[in-house]
Amino acid sequence: MRSIIIGVAGGTGSGKTTVANRILERVGTEHIACIPHDAYYKDMRHLTLEERRSLNFDHPDALETSLMIEHLTLLRNGYPAEIPVYDFTRHARTDETIHVAPAPIVLVEGILIFSEPDLRKLFDVKLFIDTSSDIRLIRRLQRDMQERGRTFESVIAQYMTTVRPMHMEFVEPSKRYADVIIPEGGFNEVAIEMVAARIRGLLEERA
Numbered sequence: 001m002r003s004i005i006i007g008v009a010g011g012t013g014s015g016k017t018t019v020a021n022r023i024l025e026r027v028g029t030e031h032i033a034c035i036p037h038d039a040y041y042k043d044m045r046h047l048t049l050e051e052r053r054s055l056n057f058d059h060p061d062a063l064e065t066s067l068m069i070e071h072l073t074l075l076r077n078g079y080p081a082e083i084p085v086y087d088f089t090r091h092a093r094t095d096e097t098i099h100v101a102p103a104p105i106v107l108v109e110g111i112l113i114f115s116e117p118d119l120r121k122l123f124d125v126k127l128f129i130d131t132s133s134d135i136r137l138i139r140r141l142q143r144d145m146q147e148r149g150r151t152f153e154s155v156i157a158q159y160m161t162t163v164r165p166m167h168m169e170f171v172e173p174s175k176r177y178a179d180v181i182i183p184e185g186g187f188n189e190v191a192i193e194m195v196a197a198r199i200r201g202l203l204e205e206r207a
Contacts, residue, residue: 003076003102004202005122008109009174010129011167012058013139015185016109019129022186023107026196031203033075033103037110040064041086043093052091058111058166065116068108071100072122078102088148104203111167114174124202127195128178129185133164
């Protein structure tokens with residue numbers, strides 16, 4: 001039977017992963033396959049590291065969305081997919097892939113997933129995590145410095161040069177396509193429980 005595809009969008013540091021994990025806790029990991037949009041950054045290994053660092057990673061053109069659409073179509077129809085692996089410390093796609101088996105629920109996470117019309121058509125449920133910009137910036141700083149080896153200055157420079165302008169141009173306007181807007185991200189227990197209940201209902205209907 002056709003999988004149910006759920007999109008979780010929102011700005012950088014909005015809490016998309018936290019919300020996805022909270023939903024997983026309530027619904028059960030055995031029912032869900034998770035696909036991050038940022039695994040699909042285009043392969044730019046032909047460029048030098050310095051050239052890759054200067055790229056605009058917050059524009060839709062930075063992502064190979066057509067490949068994600070191909071993979072989601074496979075998963076929706078009951079076939080596995082080989083998901084690319086992206087190395088954020090080197091700004092490059094690796095030679096590895098992750099084998100993802102089809103599941104009743106496919107959860108897709110990314111800042112730009114609602115700004116792409118062809119990708120947006122695949123979602124049965126669209127969630128937008130709405131978190132204030134100051135909280136998102138702090139989370140971005142913590143993540144990039146602790147997990148991706150960036151400096152404070154480089155994170156701020158990237159935020160002001162591309163992250164914030166692209167958020168205003170692409171991410172924030174895509175909120176209008178959401179079925180449900182969740183303020184405060186993972187702290188909004190009421191909204192998360194309502195979404196989880198809806199997903200459990202969809203699973204029961206599917207069964």
